[in-house]
Amino acid sequence: MTDTRKIAVVASNGRNGRLIVREAVARGFDVTGFARSENKSEAQHFVQKGIMDITADDLAGFEAVVDAFGAWTPETLPLHTTTSQHLADVLSGTQTRLLIVGGAGSLYVDPEHKTQLYKTPDFPKEYVPTASAQADELAELRKRDDVKWTFVSPAGDFQADGERTGSYILAGEELTLNERGESVISYADFAIAMVDEVESGNHVGQRISVVRR
Template identity: 70%
Template structure:
């Protein structure tokens, strides 16, 4: 399977590249830096906003690994994913987006999300709001085979690769220990599983460590 990973030098994207290549996928990484930190065998220096329809032609799936932490950069979550939607519009290529947990629902009516809670850390609020808006904009797109994958609340960069996870939906899901936790490595497994055999087209799904 031939896939592209954009913003590929990010830490989550690196794990996705590694997982995909270990399964024998043909991975092309795109990032704006000179240095290839992604681990991909094929690396193309190109900013996500400069990508064209021609750049992404022929890939079965595109993974959007974009992430921003500075408050002033948060609008780029919507801009980058919508740009990818525009250039993949009307194609059969899947677009899989590394999402956030702040927009997961915490009630059956789907009217309250995680970041609405009184204990949600204020420093993560701009990011949560931006990714929530990103998801809302994706829901308006019926011309793209997108999938938005939210991690658990405790998203651990250096957590172990257990190889086990629970695939869930729109609501914050806890494991048998009452935890909302997943490592980047296990998230990458779930992402590549979705590319390989998933069919959650135009849906948001979530993952938590088993």
């Protein structure tokens, strides 16, 4: 049985993870953080453990697990898929939902969903490896129906130190612009959207995206 106000945040010490923890705690969730180093977040409970060492017993009873893992160096990029698949294996067959902090590069730029953003000519070349790795991660998740996954993509301009406006547009598979023609969101507003999805559980087995209103 899952506890409807009990969640875990994996990679809780990262900049995304810490803000997601803060948002969840502020809304009254009972949050357990998981990270390799000592706790740097506001999580009420903490387990010092790497993702690949997390077991089914560690995640038993949670309503949702938020995977805030990120990697950016060439040798670690494959870990996007490796780690999320491990968590999916651990949660396979349970009622616990798995929500993953995704990337914008895998969003589609056409209604036919043939062309992803990172494959367009103007996409910054330095970000292609990371975008490709997260596109692979999503592709592997799409193959699974044994775990209640949701992949949450930020806007193209994902601002670590951007302001918390408290407002965002919820979109789907396609790159979405706001009224000013922007594809931008702050980490703080993304955290709001992530915790909203934890609360609603409306997009199991789907990729959603968010952009500042």
